[in-house]
Amino acid sequence: MRAMLAQIGQNELREKILHTFEAARHAWHIPLHIGPIDISINKSIWFLWIGAAVTFLILFVGSRLLKDRPGAYQVIVEELYGFGRNLGGQVGEEGRKWFPYTLSLFVFILVLNFIGLIPNTYPVTANISFTLVLALLTFILTQYEGFRRNGAGTYLKSFAPPGLPLKPLMVPFMWGIEVLGEFTKPLTLGMRLYANILAGHLIIYVFLGLILYFGSVVAIISVPLSVVFYAFEIFVAILQAYIFAILTQVYIELAMFREDH
Amino acid sequence: MALLIAELDPTGIFDLGNTSLIFWEVITFLILLFLLIRYVYPPIRNQIRERQAQIERSIDEAEKTRAEARELLAEYRRQIEEARGEGRRILEDARKQAEAQRERTKKEAREEGDRIIQRAREEIDREREAAVREVRREVADMVIQASEQVIGRSIDRDEHERLISQALDDLEAEVAGATAGDGSETA
Numbered sequence: 001m002r003a004m005l006a007q008i009g010q011n012e013l014r015e016k017i018l019h020t021f022e023a024a025r026h027a028w029h030i031p032l033h034i035g036p037i038d039i040s041i042n043k044s045i046w047f048l049w050i051g052a053a054v055t056f057l058i059l060f061v062g063s064r065l066l067k068d069r070p071g072a073y074q075v076i077v078e079e080l081y082g083f084g085r086n087l088g089g090q091v092g093e094e095g096r097k098w099f100p101y102t103l104s105l106f107v108f109i110l111v112l113n114f115i116g117l118i119p120n121t122y123p124v125t126a127n128i129s130f131t132l133v134l135a136l137l138t139f140i141l142t143q144y145e146g147f148r149r150n151g152a153g154t155y156l157k158s159f160a161p162p163g164l165p166l167k168p169l170m171v172p173f174m175w176g177i178e179v180l181g182e183f184t185k186p187l188t189l190g191m192r193l194y195a196n197i198l199a200g201h202l203i204i205y206v207f208l209g210l211i212l213y214f215g216s217v218v219a220i221i222s223v224p225l226s227v228v229f230y231a232f233e234i235f236v237a238i239l240q241a242y243i244f245a246i247l248t249q250v251y252i253e254l255a256m257f258r259e260d261h
Numbered sequence: 262m263a264l265l266i267a268e269l270d271p272t273g274i275f276d277l278g279n280t281s282l283i284f285w286e287v288i289t290f291l292i293l294l295f296l297l298i299r300y301v302y303p304p305i306r307n308q309i310r311e312r313q314a315q316i317e318r319s320i321d322e323a324e325k326t327r328a329e330a331r332e333l334l335a336e337y338r339r340q341i342e343e344a345r346g347e348g349r350r351i352l353e354d355a356r357k358q359a360e361a362q363r364e365r366t367k368k369e370a371r372e373e374g375d376r377i378i379q380r381a382r383e384e385i386d387r388e389r390e391a392a393v394r395e396v397r398r399e400v401a402d403m404v405i406q407a408s409e410q411v412i413g414r415s416i417d418r419d420e421h422e423r424l425i426s427q428a429l430d431d432l433e434a435e436v437a438g439a440t441a442g443d444g445s446e447t448a
Contacts, residue, residue, distance in 0.1 A: 039284045052293045059301045066308040081305045104297045129279040
């Protein structure tokens with residue numbers, strides 16, 4: 001075992017397992033380019049599409065089988081819808097109009113998280129490019145709603161909290177900090193999802209990798225532990241999808257009602 | 262941009278700037294959003310709203326039915342109460358009637374009895390008078406016979422009878438006077 005590990009070598013190991021992105025870039029590859037930009041279809045894109053298709057099908061089939069006396073499946077879909085509806089209205093009732101976006105985001109991320117847990121798939125949500133782009137969309141929508149509802153002047157002014165002492169000094173300072181905070185929001189949003197999903201996969205990998213380092217005796221401990229973490233990952237998958245969705249909703253609503261708070 | 266990415270992620274382990282993933286992610290997510298918002302959410306929303314309306318209707322109906330049932334119950338109670346009152350009244354009437362009937366019967370019986378007694382008394386009076394008359398005649402006859410035997414000859418019967426009758430009347434008057442005298446004396 002140890003000999004095998006030595007043969008693979010550190011770089012190759014990183015390429016093979018830890019560096020899933022590299023491996024995925026060359027699997028199931030269809031090269032495509034728009035000018036200099038590479039838009040090749042590879043394993044990560046395939047699983048992105050599978051996730052989107054599963055998301056759509058779960059909800060679409062649910063929406064076409066509607067009956068007055070619902071079965072279990074319809075109840076699940078309706079509950080999901082009701083849950084999404086209650087994601088809205090965190091700050092103000094008007095924010096509820098954004099819940100279709102948040103709900104779609106929730107189900108999409110949840111499905112991708114779950115797909116990532118299946119062996120030999122690609123965990124799309126453990127890719128920082130993916131999560132940061134979603135966070136960026138949230139950021140764009142947040143700023144759009146902030147400017148649209150409050151008007152540019154009021155919205156920009158509202159970044160400086162009222163009732164500050166030493167106004168000439170503190171107001172620009174606090175305004176700067178608040179604006180900076182506005183930019184860190186999408187960053188943390190994307191990083192949180194990425195780090196949690198990646199860490200879950202890494203922990204399982206590390207536990208199983210211990211077998212390669214210390215021999216098959218360790219399997220007695222590391223296999224049950226990795227199973228436990230696997231189960232925990234299911235919980236994390238739901239939790240992180242929820243956190244991403246609800247934070248998106250809250251950010252948008254906070255921007256909408258910036259003036260009132 | 263590429264330089265910035267290279268600086269942020271020199272080993273490439275973070276897979277920043279994966280252009281193909283970013284490109285397809287945006288496209289896919291936008292299409293997914295469009296499809297979901299256009300084709301999936303409206304029917305679910307309508308279904309939920311419809312069911313909500315239906316449940317509300319059912320609840321309203323149930324409340325109406327309950328109110329009706331309550332009214333009906335009250336109506337029945339009222340009817341039963343009425344029937345009970347009616348029964349009581351009928352019983353009362355019957356009792357009164359029976360009482361009256363009894364009274365009437367008693368009175369009639371008393372009257373009948375009185376009448377019978379009256380009749381009996383009259384009868385007795387009549388009998389007594391007849392008896393007195395008979396006794397009188399017997400006495401007169403006996404006196405005449407005795408007188409004839411004593412005198413030894415027949416006497417004028419009519420004259421005699423008048424005399425005896427007068428004597429008896431005198432006697433009677435005397436007796437009456439004596440009883441009246443007794444009465445006055447006792448008074």
